[in-house]
Amino acid sequence: METTSRNFIEQMIDKDLEEGVYKAVCTRFPPEPNGYLHIGHAKSILLNYGLAQQYGGKFNLRFDDTNPTKEKTEFVESIKEDIAWLGADWEDRLYFASDYFGQMYECAVKLIKKGKAYVCDLTADQIREYRGTLTEPGKESPYRNRSVEENLELFENMKNGCYADGEKVLRAKIDMASPNINMRDPVIYRVARMTHHNTGDKWLIYPMYDFAHPIEDAIEGVTHSICTLEFEDHRPLYNWVVEECEFENKPRQIEFAKLYLTNVVTGKRYIKKLVEEGIVDGWTDPRLVSIAALRRRGFTPESIKMFVDLVGVSKANSSVDYAMLEYCIREDLKMKAPRLMAVLDPVKLVIDNYPEGESEILSIENNLENPELGMRQVEFGRELYINRDDFMEEPPKKYFRLFPGNEVRLMGAYFVKCVGCEKDENGNVTTVHCTYDPETKCGSGFSARKVKGTIHWVNAKTAFKAQVRLYENLIDEEKGVYNPDGSLNLNPNSRTILNDCMLEPALKEAEPEDHFQFVRTGFFCADSKDSQPGAPVFNRIVSLKSSFKLPKKED
Ligand code: ATP
Ligand code: MG
Secondary structure, three states: OOOOOOOHHHHHHHHHHHOOOOOOOEEEEOOOOOOOOEHHHHHHHHHHHHHHHHOOOEEEEEEOOOOHHHOOHHHHHHHHHHHHHHOOOOOOOEEEHHHHHHHHHHHHHHHHHOOOEEEEOOOHHHHHHHOOOOOOOOOOOOOOOOOHHHHHHHHHHHHOOOOOOOOOEEEEOOOOOOOOHHHOOOEEEEEOOOOEOOOEOOOOEEEOHHHHHHHHHHHHOOOEEEEEHHHHHHHHHHHHHHHHOOOOOOOEEEEEOOEEEOOOOOOHHHHHHHHHOOOOOOOOOOOOOEHHHHHHHOOOHHHHHHHHHHHOOOOOOEEEOHHHHHHHHHHHHHHHOOEEOEEOOEEEEEEOOOOOOOEEEEEEEOOOOOHHHOEEEEEEEOEEEEEHHHEOOOOOOOOOOEOOOOEEEEOOOOEEEEEEEEEOOOOOEEEEEEEEEHHHOOOOOOOOOOOOOEEOOEEOOOOEEEEEEEEOOOEOOOOOOEOOOOOEOEOOOOEEEEEEEEEOHHHHHOOOOOEEEEOOOEEEEEOOOOOEOOEOOEEEEEEOOOOOOOOOOOO
16 A cells, blocks of 8 residues: 655656556656756756656666757766766666757758748847737747748758858747747757867757757657756647657656755856855865765765655745755764764873873774674773863863863773863963773773763874864855845855864774764765875764754644
């Protein structure tokens, strides 16, 4: 029995299959290679791939490379990598829309022959002027009634380079009085002398998106062409093209709402601007929500899938809290990631009564909640590092960590009692002193007294120094994304680089993209760009605490 309700797309597909409109399902993801993919695209990829999986159908990857000016091969590669990383498998169905330029041209010729398309000499401005408005019908072009023969000849001339860019276009002949402006004789081909990354200088004319896209879908046998809401008004044109070009396969366009994150810059164009203006460090800067950046920051494909599932698909635009994405990575990593000790702001702790020169090996769980991750050996000794804020000379009320006279547990080791501290000439604490009680060794069953605080530590002798980066939102959330003048409200603290962190030695072997919990601190990931063998650099993915509550399911 169904336990979850079907979303509106599934309901439409169910109906199509029931009624025999299609025998099998084929979806596609059609990125334009003009930038890196972002979290919104992840939603579209996982949706399309998920539907193909669910119905035992096919999922195609098709580069929508019909607009040569903005496209780059670099983007083709990054897009493939991101989709594969998300786990969406296009198998052997990697397509380029530009491979269909020949067929698109044939379709245009077919329309001309049917009297459904004409070459128009109006300028772009005139076309706009003739198009009318939402309340007023458009005016027919004086070139609308050219003969089929003349149109065929002129279109061929367009193809052969007889005209300058913009001098002539091919338009579909539909209805200048249509209440839908998209149906008022839209331009379907333009003259443009541009070198294409795939077809080079072969073509001097290029098809427009609204004409090209349905043809691409129809050729590939796509059944459900899922796109975002802004194309809803284009659907009649989509259907017109499929119908008039007489494709046997008639794909159905279905629209859903884009994914937006509150106070986060999504949108390829906007991310590109941040990259080009040097506000961030390239497309993979861990503060961005491009897929490559999320990956570098430490998000996993599983966490992104969980997020996309939680958000669901809808017909209404809305914006989701970034905290929900953070919730998903915490959920994903809490059992999977080993929990190790890292001291981000170290101060020395000396155990005065621990014999000098001696050490011992302690066995510590890698993840208290998940015994499957096993134990590790940690060396303990007389000199340690603890976090600076785990000691206070004059503590406020309810401070249960180290202060003179107070006893705490050193995680996985012993109880220690603070006996004082040393300071430099500026009054900064340089060393904290304590004594330990050998009876209280962790795992010894000691229970004669309790302490209220547990703090983590690393051994001064075996710890290594590493860089750790803390991230916050790029945007100052108090003020919203944009200033009145259109500039971004940047958060000056979006990245904090800590160079003197002391980490336990097990972290030294971290490979790029390895995930960890640093106990009491957060989830971290070894940076894939700046880590060196034996010298990892860590990115904070998210802190441990969250204000996000999963909304209650309605029944
Ligand atoms: P952007 O607006 O960020 O530039 P785009 O729509 O121009 O994105 P394309 O490469 O054309 O980028 O999009 C590929 C697919 O991803 C399209 O089917 C598009 O509808 C979908 N898509 C783009 N942005 C989002 C989003 N925020 N949420 C869901 N799907 C999206
Ligand atoms: Mg686009």
